[in-house]
Amino acid sequence: MFSQTTEYALRAMAWLALSPDTLTPTGQLAEKTKVPTHYLSKVLQQLGDAKLISGRRGVKGGYRLARHPSQITLLEVVNAVSEVKRITSCPLGLANHGPNLCPLHRRIDAVAAATIEIYGNTTLESLLLEPNAPKPLCDTEMTAKLSIGGVPIGTRG
Amino acid sequence: MFSQTTEYALRAMAWLALSPDTLTPTGQLAEKTKVPTHYLSKVLQQLGDAKLISGRRGVKGGYRLARHPSQITLLEVVNAVSEVKRITSCPLGLANHGPNLCPLHRRIDAVAAATIEIYGNTTLESLLLEPNAPKPLCDTEMTAKLSIGGVPIGTRG
Numbered sequence: 001m002f003s004q005t006t007e008y009a010l011r012a013m014a015w016l017a018l019s020p021d022t023l024t025p026t027g028q029l030a031e032k033t034k035v036p037t038h039y040l041s042k043v044l045q046q047l048g049d050a051k052l053i054s055g056r057r058g059v060k061g062g063y064r065l066a067r068h069p070s071q072i073t074l075l076e077v078v079n080a081v082s083e084v085k086r087i088t089s090c091p092l093g094l095a096n097h098g099p100n101l102c103p104l105h106r107r108i109d110a111v112a113a114a115t116i117e118i119y120g121n122t123t124l125e126s127l128l129l130e131p132n133a134p135k136p137l138c139d140t141e142m143t144a145k146l147s148i149g150g151v152p153i154g155t156r157g
Numbered sequence: 158m159f160s161q162t163t164e165y166a167l168r169a170m171a172w173l174a175l176s177p178d179t180l181t182p183t184g185q186l187a188e189k190t191k192v193p194t195h196y197l198s199k200v201l202q203q204l205g206d207a208k209l210i211s212g213r214r215g216v217k218g219g220y221r222l223a224r225h226p227s228q229i230t231l232l233e234v235v236n237a238v239s240e241v242k243r244i245t246s247c248p249l250g251l252a253n254h255g256p257n258l259c260p261l262h263r264r265i266d267a268v269a270a271a272t273i274e275i276y277g278n279t280t281l282e283s284l285l286l287e288p289n290a291p292k293p294l295c296d297t298e299m300t301a302k303l304s305i306g307g308v309p310i311g312t313r314g
Contacts, residue, residue, distance in 0.1 A: 002159070002241075007248070007265060014261050034249050074264060084159075091164070092191050094296050103284040104171050104293035107231060107275055108164060114271035118264055127260040136261035139251050 008035045009043050009081045010074060014136040016053065017069040017124040023055055023062035032137055043081060050080035069125035075116060077124075084115050165192045166200050166238045167231060171293040173210065174226040174281040180212055180219035189294055200238060207237035226282035232273060234281075241272050 011033040016024055026044070030037040044063060047053045052072060055063030065072065078084060087109040089099050101109060127136055168190040173181055183201070187194040201220060204210045209229060212220030222229065235241060244266040246256050258266060284293055 002265075002268070010261060010265065011249075074261075092168075092294060094291070094294070096291055096296055100291060102291045102293040102295075103279075103287040104167060104231075106290075107279050107284075108159075108167065110275050111159070111272050114275065115268050118267050118271065122260075122264050127264075130260040133263075134251070134253055134257060134259045136259040137249060137251070138259075139253055 003082050005039075005043060005081045006078050008033065008039065009047060009077050011035065011137060012040065012043060012047065013052065013065070013072065013077045013124055014127055016063060016065050017072075017128060018135070018138070020065045020069055023064050025060075025062045026057070029063065046081045047077070050076070052076060052080055065124070069128065070123050072124045073120055074122045074124070074127075075119035078115075078119055084112055084119070086112050086116070160239050162200060162238045163235050165190065165196065166204060166234050168192065168294060169197065169200060169204065170209065170222070170229065170234045170281055171284055173220060173222050174229075174285060175292070175295070177222045177226055180221050182217075182219045183214070186220065203238045204234070207233070209233060209237055222281070226285065227280050229281045230277055231279045231281070231284075232276035235272075235276055241269055241276070243269050243273070 012029055012035065015029060015032050026037070026040070029035075029044075030040045033040065035043070041057070044053065044055075048055070048063075051066055053063045054066045055061060075084065087101060087105050090101065091105065169186055169192070172186060172189050183194070183198065186192075186201075187197045190197065192200070198214070201210065201212075205212070205220075208223055210220045211223045212218060232241065244258060244262050247258065248262065
């Protein structure tokens with residue numbers, strides 16, 4: 001029941017977070033995230049519109065994070081492509097429900113609340129610094145080469 | 158980030174649960190759930206394929222639940238139109254990740270787990286029996302008229 005676009009956006013941002021100081025070519029991003037290039041371009045457009053990445057399109061184009069990975073939560077990424085909305089009043093507009101949600105919409109809202117909590121409490125940086133865990137999107141040999149701010153990933157945190 | 162179809166399916170099933178012993182005409186279902194008829198027909202088809210409802214299409218058609226509302230969870234409804242899948246191995250097929258998920262996919266999986274817990278622990282019947290809550294999809298005057306198994310809603314549980 002979750003959109004594929006959401007996962008693709010998270011993959012792209014996780015990869016960009018691995019080398020936040022350089023432009024990553026779109027082709028490399030498509031290859032590493034295993035997202036079709038055409039689909040990825042649309043996702044990148046949305047992430048750019050939300051000011052989460054900066055860069056340029058085209059053959060020599062590429063993208064980088066607009067802010068440090070510690071300053072971007074997964075929730076911001078998800079919201080850039082498909083907003084997670086809490087339910088604050090009856091979606092059917094029933095007058096006697098109003099802000100007092102019925103049990104059905106309370107359950108749907110509970111799923112939104114849980115999603116917001118999980119993604120809102122996780123930054124891109126925290127994904128990379130988690131000890132004893134494989135790095136997102138990295139095969140073994142890549143992991144040792146990557147760094148944040150000059151400090152090799154896996155030696156911090 | 159959640160599919161509209163999911164909410165429409167839940168609305169339809171919640172409405173059918175209000176009168177589980179009779180066929181509800183599709184037109185009435187569309188009106189009460191505020192779902193466009195054409196869209197609703199597709200949702201009903203999926204719910205029928207999942208054997209959650211039975212009935213017949215067409216002008217004189219209608220639908221009813223295939224089982225008692227106490228025997229159908231919201232998760233079954235959601236899965237009928239858009240399955241909630243746990244992540245059990247790296248979606249990118251990275252050999253060194255395998256079943257040991259990276260922190261990104263652990264977060265995505267945590268959202269799936271929370272969703273399954275919330276929807277899996279709620280039956281259609283429990284939505285209708287919750288005390289001091291408006292009934293799903295019902296305006297005030299309808300609520301007093303509806304019943305489950307001959308017992309007016311709101312007098313049980």
